[in-house]
Amino acid sequence: MKxxxxxxxxxxxxxLAKELLINKNLKIKVIDIDSINDKFKSKxxxxxxxNNHNNITxxxxxxxxxxxxxxxxxxxxxxTEFDDFDLNKLDFFLDYNFSTELKKYYIETWKSLDIExxxxxxxxxxxxxxxxxxxxxxxxxxxxxxxxxLKTRSILHKLKNNKNLELIENAICLNLNKDKEKKIKxxxxxxxxxxKEIKSDYFVLASGSFETPRILLQSINHGNLxxxxxxxxxxxxxxxxxxxxxxxxxxxxxTKLNYYKNNISNxxxxxxxxxxxxxxxxxxxxxxxxxxxxxNNEVIEIKANLKKYFNDRNYxxxxxxxxxxxxxxxxxxxxxxxxxxxxxxxxxxxDVFLHFDQLSSKENKVILTNNKDEYMRYIPKIIFGNNQNExxxxxxxxxxIKSLLKNSNYEYxxxxxxxxxxYHGNHFSGTARISSDNKTGVVxxxxxxHGLSNLYICDSSVIPLFGSSNPVFTxxxxxxxxxKHLNNVIT
Ligand SMILES: Cc1cc2nc3c(=O)[nH]c(=O)nc-3n(C[C@H](O)[C@H](O)[C@H](O)COP(=O)(O)OP(=O)(O)OC[C@H]3O[C@@H](n4cnc5c(N)ncnc54)[C@H](O)[C@@H]3O)c2cc1C
Numbered sequence: 001m002k003x004x005x006x007x008x009x010x011x012x013x014x015x016l017a018k019e020l021l022i023n024k025n026l027k028i029k030v031i032d033i034d035s036i037n038d039k040f041k042s043k044x045x046x047x048x049x050x051n052n053h054n055n056i057t058x059x060x061x062x063x064x065x066x067x068x069x070x071x072x073x074x075x076x077x078x079x080t081e082f083d084d085f086d087l088n089k090l091d092f093f094l095d096y097n098f099s100t101e102l103k104k105y106y107i108e109t110w111k112s113l114d115i116e117x118x119x120x121x122x123x124x125x126x127x128x129x130x131x132x133x134x135x136x137x138x139x140x141x142x143x144x145x146x147x148x149x150l151k152t153r154s155i156l157h158k159l160k161n162n163k164n165l166e167l168i169e170n171a172i173c174l175n176l177n178k179d180k181e182k183k184i185k186x187x188x189x190x191x192x193x194x195x196k197e198i199k200s201d202y203f204v205l206a207s208g209s210f211e212t213p214r215i216l217l218q219s220i221n222h223g224n225l226x227x228x229x230x231x232x233x234x235x236x237x238x239x240x241x242x243x244x245x246x247x248x249x250x251x252x253x254x255t256k257l258n259y260y261k262n263n264i265s266n267x268x269x270x271x272x273x274x275x276x277x278x279x280x281x282x283x284x285x286x287x288x289x290x291x292x293x294x295x296n297n298e299v300i301e302i303k304a305n306l307k308k309y310f311n312d313r314n315y316x317x318x319x320x321x322x323x324x325x326x327x328x329x330x331x332x333x334x335x336x337x338x339x340x341x342x343x344x345x346x347x348x349x350x351d352v353f354l355h356f357d358q359l360s361s362k363e364n365k366v367i368l369t370n371n372k373d374e375y376m377r378y379i380p381k382i383i384f385g386n387n388q389n390e391x392x393x394x395x396x397x398x399x400x401i402k403s404l405l406k407n408s409n410y411e412y413x414x415x416x417x418x419x420x421x422x423y424h425g426n427h428f429s430g431t432a433r434i435s436s437d438n439k440t441g442v443v444x445x446x447x448x449x450h451g452l453s454n455l456y457i458c459d460s461s462v463i464p465l466f467g468s469s470n471p472v473f474t475x476x477x478x479x480x481x482x483x484k485h486l487n488n489v490i491t
Contacts, residue, residue, distance in 0.1 A: 002490050003027040005200035007173045007187065007215070010070020011472060012459045012479045013206030014152025019483030021162055026490065029200060031168040031189060034067030036157055068169075069153025070208060071426065072472075077146030078271070079113070079473040081106050083139070085280045086467030093464050094445050095436040102477065109477045115144060115268055122270045125291060125350065128247065128410065129272055135404050138274035141288055141468055145269050150476075168198065172375060176203065176219040178226065182453045188224075190375050202454045202486060209236070209428040209461040213366050214380045216432070216442075221368060221378060227451055231442050233367055235360040235433055236384055239425030239466050241353050244394050245414040246294060247405065249348040272350075275468040276397075285357040287393055288468030289401075294349035352412075354397055356390055357467050360430050394418065427471050432457050433464035446485050447478065458482050 004020055006013045009032040017030050065071030082090065087099035110116050120140065123129055132138045159165055171191035179185040186199045205212045213233035219225035220232075264270060272291040279286055302321065309318040364385065368378035398414040405412045435441020438450035443462050449455045458479055460471055 001025060001027050002202070003029060003200045004202045004204060004486060004490075005029040005031070005187065005198055006204045006206050006458075007031050008070065008205070008207035008211065008459065009068045009152065009156060009167075010065060010206060010208055010459065011072040011075070011152055012475050013204070014069060014072065014156050015476055015479040016204060016206065016458050016483055017165065018152075018155050018159065019480055020486065021159060021164055022483075023487050023491075024164065026487075027164055027166070029166045029168055029198065030156065031171050031173055031187075031198070032068045032070075033170065033172050035169040036068050036153070036160055036167055065208075067153075068156055068167075069151050072150060072152045075149050075426075075472060077149030078143055078470045079115070079146065080141065080143040080273075080469045082467060082469045082474055083141065083275060083286070085275070085286050086465060086469060089465055089467070090434075093433070093435045093441065096445065098445060102474075102481075105477045105481050106473075109473060109480060112480070113150070113476075115264075118142065118144060118264055118268075118270055120270075122264050123272060125272045127408075128291065128350070131404055131408055131410075132274055137277055137400055137404070138289070139277055139280070141273040141275050143271040143273045143290065143470070144264075145271055147267050147269075150472075171196075172377075173207065173215055174218070174375065174377060175222055175224045176205075176215065176455065177224045178452070182451060184225075184452060184455045202456070202490070204456045204458050204482070205432075206457070206459045208459050209431050210366055210380065210382065212457055212459055212461045213431040214368065214378070217366075217368050218378050227449070229438055229442055229450060231433065231435075231438075231440065233431050234362045234365045235430040235464065236364040236366060236382070236428060237358045237360050237430045237466065238384070239355055239358070239427035239470070240390075241290075241355040241425055242394070242418065243351050243415055244354045244398055244418070245352045245401070245412055247291065247350045247352060247401070248411045248413065249409060250411045273468075285359065286467035287357050287397075288355045289397065290353045290355060291350045292353065294351050352401065354394060355425065355468065356393065357465070360433075360464060366431055391418075427460070427466060429460040429463040429466065429471060432461035434462045435464070447482050456482060456486070 004026060006017055006028065009017065009030045013030065017028050020026055020028050065074045082102070087102065091097055091099050120129060129140070133140055156167070160167060168189070168191065171189045173187055173189050175188040176184050177186045177188060184203045186197045187203065189196050189198055205215060207215060216225070216227070216232050220227055273288055275286055275288045305321055306318065309315070309321065363383065365383055367381050367383065369381050371379045373379055398412070401412045402414070432442040434443050434445065434447070436444065441450070441464065443449055443457050447456045447458055447462060449457060460475060462478070463471060463474065
């Protein structure tokens with residue numbers, strides 16, 4: 001029986017394992033750094049990313065999702081396809097009509113998630129939708145939101161007794177070891193205090209945008225892997241976003257701007273989002289606008305602190321928070337609403353968020369320092385900065401919205417206190433990007449590493465651009481596609 005070894009059981013690794021197990025003639029080994037029954041106990045990933053980075057204020061976020069399930073333990077459930085503008089760019093990277101193939105797989109992915117036939121009829125904010133759409137400046141963008149986002153940890157937990165699945169728990173991958181041919185013969189892992197070697201016929205790196213390039217670079221540095229590819233670790237991109245203003249219904253009609261109930265199903269809602277037509281015309285970046293029900297940040301902050309103090313059993317601070325903050329009845333009732341019925345809409349206001357597409361650049365990257373940790377891993381360094389012209393985009397978008405809403409029932413108030421701080425989108429990618437040519441990328445159209453015959457990469461590092469899209473929907477699709485490809489290659 002042939003075997004496939006998946007390194008990392010996050011969103012992609014977990015989903016890929018599930019899809020591969022459909023083939024009863026395959027043995028699947030899945031490695032991750034905690035135990036499937038004992039959530040988030042491992043600190044070994046967290047430690048390596050805790051220092052040594054330039055300009056980085058987001059370390060806690062990027063290493064949030066580790067252990068079985070990876071970032072799928074934390075993600076927000078936003079699902080969207082790459083649009084035509086993004087797909088055309090992907091075709092350019094791959095030098096063939098990849099988009100036509102991907103679109104066919106997209107249809108299968110919607111089916112497998114049980115979400116089909118969603119249209120703008122399911123939207124709330126219909127009058128706002130009409131104003132934006134009619135103006136000709138915006139393209140509607142279908143973003144669906146799962147209330148209970150898919151968690152691959154739960155999927156693997158259900159499959160753990162499958163006799164074709166071997167979960168290698170509490171283990172960290174250190175090195176890939178190549179034989180004389182163009183093949184990986186084994187990997188070295190550290191588990192239960194020992195170095196061990198795991199053999200397999202095929203290997204899939206699914207360790208995420210930071211660990212996947214780090215493992216590759218480390219194996220090259222150790223001399224275990226000969227691979228001449230200058231793109232490994234480079235071209236790191238994210239999807240930063242920022243609240244740029246608020247739209248208020250000045251006539252206070254009874255139309256509630258309710259986010260959470262719009263008749264699709266109990267688990268799904270449709271968000272009001274747009275990409276910019278003008279950007280597309282000029283072949284520039286594909287930024288997008290997302291309109292969400294107004295959230296009282298104070299309430300969100302109180303909720304986060306309550307949870308934190310409760311978990312840490314910090315009863316002194318818990319009490320202080322209750323006394324100091326919750327004497328205000330308005331905040332108290334909003335908090336109860338948020339916790340109990342997940343309703344955080346104000347009824348007459350929406351927040352306007354701008355999500356930024358970013359140009360990839362060789363300057364933004366993951367590199368290895370000369371320092372090693374106790375597991376003999378080279379400590380990585382992340383170099384990352386925002387693009388310079390994002391302020392211009394904010395002003396242009398705000399002016400456009402203001403002029404659109406001039407003679408309507410709505411009023412736009414731009415956020416005057418924009419600091420330099422952007423929320424990082426948690427969508428890091430690009431560090432082992434897909435390309436037909438090993439001079440510009442790391443994996444080919446089938447996600448196989450250029451120059452090796454049995455090593456694949458299946459995680460967010462392969463995505464070269466985001467455009468206006470969240471990654472998970474495309475990542476699930478790529479995992480499904482890779483499962484099919486491996487089945488064909490192996491059988
Ligand atoms: C708060 C938050 C909200 C988000 N919301 C959304 C959203 O609404 N929509 C959307 O599309 N995306 C969202 N994302 C992004 C999305 O979750 C990620 O893009 C996605 O999970 C990436 O999947 P991955 O398989 O590449 O990596 P991960 O899910 O990070 O998995 C990597 C796995 O590899 C394991 N690993 C790492 N190194 C090693 C090693 N050396 N040995 C063994 N195992 C290892 C890790 O433990 C982990 O399990 C969000 C992310 C966060 C953090």
